[in-house]
Amino acid sequence: MSPYDPSAFPPFAVTVDLVVLTVRRHALCALVVRRGESPFQGRWALPGGFVRADESLAAAAARELAEETGLCAHDPAAPQSGAAHLEQLATYGDPERDPRMRVVSVAHLVLAPDLPAPRAGGDANGARWATVEDLLAQDGGPVREDELAAPLAFDHARILADGVERARSKIEYSSLATAFCPPEFTVGELRRVYEAVWGVALDPRNFHRKVTGTPGFLVPSGGTTTRQGGRPAQLFRAGGATVLNPPMLRPEV
Amino acid sequence: MSPYDPSAFPPFAVTVDLVVLTVRRHALCALVVRRGESPFQGRWALPGGFVRADESLAAAAARELAEETGLCAHDPAAPQSGAAHLEQLATYGDPERDPRMRVVSVAHLVLAPDLPAPRAGGDANGARWATVEDLLAQDGGPVREDELAAPLAFDHARILADGVERARSKIEYSSLATAFCPPEFTVGELRRVYEAVWGVALDPRNFHRKVTGTPGFLVPSGGTTTRQGGRPAQLFRAGGATVLNPPMLRPEV
DNA sequence: AGAATAGTGTCTATGAGACAGTATAAA
C-alpha cells in the first residue's frame, strides 16, 4: 500500500454479483433476474447489489443470496449440509462495464441444491432458472424465439462463464459436487450432477466404485430409496473430506 | 445488479495489492516494501496502490508492478517468455482492514524470474525480497532479532498466504513454473523451482522423465550449459502448453 | 580419481477405464 492522501481517491461503487448454479432436470442452471431499469432494462442479469458501508464482501454476497433465493449460505470454513456453498469468484472492474459510473463488482459463486422455485424477492423484478447452455449461447447459433435470446446485461456473460468453469474444475478435486445435492442422495444422483456440470456421460459402475472408495467423500446414512426406479439405492450424506485425493477425472475433451 | 439510485452508494476506495513471488537461492521469496507513513509506519507491506479512475484492475496491477520492479507483465491470454506472469488473486474488503477508510483491495499474483535487486521505485520507501517462510512465521516461533520479525501490515499476511497457496497449486496442473525461470533454463533449474515452491525434494530422474515427456511443456533451445556444475545440461524454453495433462503431482504431505 | 549433475532403463504398485455379470425394484 502506497502512501496517499486519504481524501483524494477516485470514487468507486462496489457491488457483489452472484453466479448461483444448480442442477435441474439433468442440466446445469443459473439464477438470473430481469432488470427493471436502464441500462439493459428488460434484459436478464445476475443477481447482485451494493456492498453496504459496514459489511464485508462475503456478508454482502450472503445477504443478496438470502434476499433473492432464501438460501442460507454457509462459510467455506464451516461447511454444513443443507446450506449452499458460497465462495468468492473474481472481481470485475473494467472502467466501461457500467455506463453510468465506475463500478467494481466482486463476483461470488454459489452452488445450491435444486430449489422448488426462485422467489422474486427483494428488489428484483423477476427471477428464474435458465440453463447455462441457453445463457451462454453465442449469437451465431440458431435464432431463438423466446426471451432468453438476448445476451446477459453488462459483462455478466463473462462472469457466468468464469463461474461455470470454476465449478467444473472444482468438482474434480474437491467434494463440492455434493453441494448440488440434497442432504441425502444416492450415488446415481451424484453421478448425474457430474454429468450435468461437465456435460459428459460417465460409466455408472466405475463412478460408483470410485466415489465409494474415496475415504471421507460419502458416508452412508443407513436408508435406501427407490425414487430413481430400479433396485433401491443406498442413501449417503456428504463426508468430512473437502479435497479429493485422488481427484475425479474429467474425461478428455 | 439490483435497481439503485446511482448517486446514493457508499464511498469506497479501490486498490490493487501485489503478491510478487520469485525463487532466490532455493527459497520462495516475496517482494515487500517498507511503509513510510501511518498506519503501520515502518512495517513491511505488499506493494500496491490506488486504481485510477480510468484504468482497469489488471492495468493498475501491471502499472504498480512496473513502478515497483521494472517488470513487464504480460497478459495471461498472450504469454511471452521473459515477462512476468500476472493474474488476479482475490479481493479483500473487510470493513476493518484499513483503519482510515473503507478500502477494497484487489490482490494480484505475479510470478517472476529472479531479479538482480528490487528497485525502490515510485512512492515506496524501500523494497526488498524476503523469504515467504520469514514473512509468514507465526509469532509463536523463535524470536528473531532482525526487522522482519514484525508481521506484515494490514491483512497482507493473509493475502500473501493465499497467493503462495495459489502458486503452489497452480504449478501442479499448469506450466506456470516456467514463469519463475529465465527465458532459457535446464531441467534441473526447473526442478529446483518446484522444490522451492513446494518445499519438498523431488527425485531428479523421475522429474526429468516427467517434464520432458509432457508434450508442449518444454522445447529444447539447442544450447547446453554447465552453470550448475557436472555434466552439461540441455537448455529449454517454455513450450506452448499452458495446462499440464497429466499434472505434476505434489508429494503427499 | 572423486564429486557433482545429467540423463536412461527397469521394476512395481496403483488407479482409470472397459465391460461381464448379479441384485432388486416397478410396470
Added chain:
DNA sequence: TTTATACTGTCTCATAGACACTATTCT
C-alpha cells in the same frame, strides 16, 4: 417378463515412484 437402476468383480493399460546404471563435466 421386460426394463431400469444398483452394485461387484475382473481385466488391461498408463503412470507414479523407487532406484540401478551410464554419461560428461570440474576440481
